[in-house]
Amino acid sequence: MEIKRSLLNVIILLSLIFVAQCSDEYNCVYTFFIKTGSIIKGGTDSKINLELWNKHGDGIRIKDIEKWGGLMGPRYDYFERGNVDLFSGRGPCLNGPVCAMKLISDGSGAYHGWYCDYVEVTTTGPHKGCAKQKFEVEQWLATDAAPYELTVERDYCPYNDVNKDRSPNLISISSS
Known part of the structure; x- marks a missing residue:
């Protein structure tokens, strides 16, 4: 009887750990400021995707960042000349700060070319500092x-012999 009770307690404990891990899957918040250049015809109507990695090659791929986390309002025209656009949403936490990124345009729309000045990424999550x-x-x-x-692609990750040949391990996230 005592063995059954102990076994039941272990099963319950493992189930709770599993549920806790599943619910923590999208607990980190990613915020981006993206500045479009002031160059003539620098804006775009294309869909923009963003990949982020840490120094270990773990990362996330965000498809259509405007749809995923655009915060500028429903009628706002993103990625227009001279604008700084704000995006924020939840995603899986990475084991370490973001140090590399890849911007991808799908080239669609009447104005497909885009001049990007910079991408600023801020991340935070439970029991994690802000990076x-x-x-x-x-x-x-x-x-x-x-x-x-x-x-x-921009890669500011520190490298050593162990991680210099990393290959990205990406988790895709998108809007619902």
């Missing part, structure tokens, strides 16, 4: 302007 990283981009994401790419 901030600013990524200077100062580049076109366009097929008709140099460097003729719809993606840009």
Whole structure:
């Protein structure tokens, strides 16, 4: 009888741990300030995706950041010339601060080219400090302007022999 009770207690404890881990899945808050350059035709109507990583290669992929966490209002036109746009939403916590990012434009819309000045990322979560990283981009994401790419990556992660050849392990998140 005592063995059954102990076994039941262990099962209940393991179930509680599992439920607690599942509910913590999206407990971190990610906030982005993204500045579009003041260059003529620097704004875009394309969908913008963002990938973030820590130094271990663990990361998140946010599809269509405007839909995922745009905070500027329902009629606001994101990624327009000279604007600083604000986005925020929840996602899985990373084991360490964000130190690398990749911006991806899908190239859609009437105005597909985009000149991004910078992306500033702030992250926080339960029992975690607040971390901030600013990524200077100062580049076109366009097929008709140099460097003729719809993606840009910035990597400020510290490297050593163990993690210099990391390959990203991304978790995709998107709006509901």
